Amino acid sequence: MKIDLLDTLREKNPIAFNISNFVTVQDVANGINALGASPIMSEEQNEAEAMVKMCNSVTINLGAFTEPQLEQIAMVCAFANKEKKPIVVDPVAVGAVEYRTERCNELLDQIDVAVIRGNVGEIAALADVEWNSKGIDAGEGSGDREEIAKKLAKKRSCVVVESGKTDIITDGEAVVRIFNETDLFKLHVGSGDMLSSTIGCFCGVESDAFEAAQTATAVFDVAGELVAKSMKQPLAGSFGPQLIDELHLIDVKTVEKWAEYE
């Protein structure tokens, strides 16, 4: 794993264009800004091309879209493909709502994505595997999580990051498992969104999306675990700002010391 991509990111300070979820946008912007990227958000079609040309990567969060936003998202993705800027997609609550699954699949049919990141319920829905999602949560199902991730990666020819107790990262063939974890990620609503945008930042400085996704996930997971370890009790609210603190303070040596993966 190329953990020193963290240094590269801070040196290059990539512009990360985010079409974000209005629920968590503030945390996401602060998280990736603290990490070392330069976030930019926009919902306006007239500046879509300029934003894409300016940025190093695009992260599309489908957490709370409306029909007009979907049009803008499709336009941004088309420009991103044309300009060869990597796209990360976070299919929030896909699986729980049929409409979201359909719209997300329509989008993925039209564009090339570098990375899809979601929980197992979301990944299963896009991989055509049955799963019982629950709202924004993963829900419960049977089935091999790794096989589900691989199936989607092959279907969409992209890297898949499947979040859970263990984070699974696959390009469809190889699989990397990251074991760093804390329950506080689930207690903090924006954690998944922030991870997706963090992957976007690393894709902006590393053309190999599989490598970028691994490093991003490792940095993010270790940061969260270190914050959790520093707390005597699980502080669901304070975790948010402290995670952003740690995303700024964490360095390559710390990630190397604490990261557990295979």
Next chain:
Amino acid sequence: MKIDLLDTLREKNPIAFNISNFVTVQDVANGINALGASPIMSEEQNEAEAMVKMCNSVTINLGAFTEPQLEQIAMVCAFANKEKKPIVVDPVAVGAVEYRTERCNELLDQIDVAVIRGNVGEIAALADVEWNSKGIDAGEGSGDREEIAKKLAKKRSCVVVESGKTDIITDGEAVVRIFNETDLFKLHVGSGDMLSSTIGCFCGVESDAFEAAQTATAVFDVAGELVAKSMKQPLAGSFGPQLIDELHLIDVKTVEKWAEYE
């Protein structure tokens, strides 16, 4: 007061559909997620029915709506009535702006609500009682706060929670007063919104809206008071994350110990 509804909420982990105020949505989502519910937000009409079917309750925050959103709100409320999912309405700044009062009354004419929660300025406006509201704040007026709350509860055949130094909860006949309080609630912009959504969560696990509103308000008020007591100075910004911390940590025994009501 059925304080052990807090345990029920955590056991059932209700899906709380929120049409929220973009100003405070992140705090609200984190607050009710930390408490033990599963928040879901959407502004898209095409998934309104699916969201309503999936959820256990609907909370409508009128803090910052536009005309297209009002259409979606009316649609969501119609589905919620049809599906017998309880609706909580927060009429933010109604009273201060005539347009908001009109639109809110139009909405309330069309639907059955379980609970309306607001400050005395907002409640007075909906109860046709004169009051001098000031923007998002309660403003000043004369008149018996309990009578105003009762009047609206009778007019709309619902439970009314009127926030203030004392929180007044009434079904139009019986009145419960909760005395736990801190000035920090007013210093933190999302407090009222978060209380409304907390009431929504409890309505998702308890069909008696009067009981649900009481427990929700007691849990929320005690949590806020405990955070305030732990501070040497009033920390208006840190109160936000710490209130979310406490909403996760608080348990039935703690609420029973500290709740002051009659």
Next chain:
Amino acid sequence: MKIDLLDTLREKNPIAFNISNFVTVQDVANGINALGASPIMSEEQNEAEAMVKMCNSVTINLGAFTEPQLEQIAMVCAFANKEKKPIVVDPVAVGAVEYRTERCNELLDQIDVAVIRGNVGEIAALADVEWNSKGIDAGEGSGDREEIAKKLAKKRSCVVVESGKTDIITDGEAVVRIFNETDLFKLHVGSGDMLSSTIGCFCGVESDAFEAAQTATAVFDVAGELVAKSMKQPLAGSFGPQLIDELHLIDVKTVEKWAEYE
């Protein structure tokens, strides 16, 4: 510098109407609420006139607008000019995106503004000076920062606050420089937005916009610097809530003691 305007602000509790950036709106609302103003947000044209009549000042943040919002912004500004309510404009990312520069100039051609606040990249773009902006960041350029600020102030007959290591405030002739500073402002995404809205609050209680802008900037910069000094390490995430804490706790004496300006 009239630092005791801070007492006036708290006494008068002005209603600050903000057309805000969805990325940072929650922080901005909490910041100015903690400071002592009463924030109100709205994106709906039907209540634009009522909101303007009710408020003491209008702050327009162009951080993430769409075409329909621009219409509402133009309408709000027209009402504000008619009602003689001061307007503060924050031209976020103007300069980095040509479309934004054009739209912002169109708006400024139609209305009278009291204050424009931005980083040097944004101010330079509006002053027709070449500069190499980078997304939401100032970027790099050569040229005299004070001359750029003065040029825009003269062009638009307004006060300009140009943020940077030194904050430059000018009415086109006189220049005030504020030296209080911390790198944490750049690490926290909403800092500039919050400063602009703070200026809006002071413009709501002081008709001399040059005085209002100076006091607002001094209070804000000293608050940020004091928070930074209290930290052993730069905590990019905790800085947000702690800055809001300090905006509430800070008083005239503290600002007088620490403010460095000429």
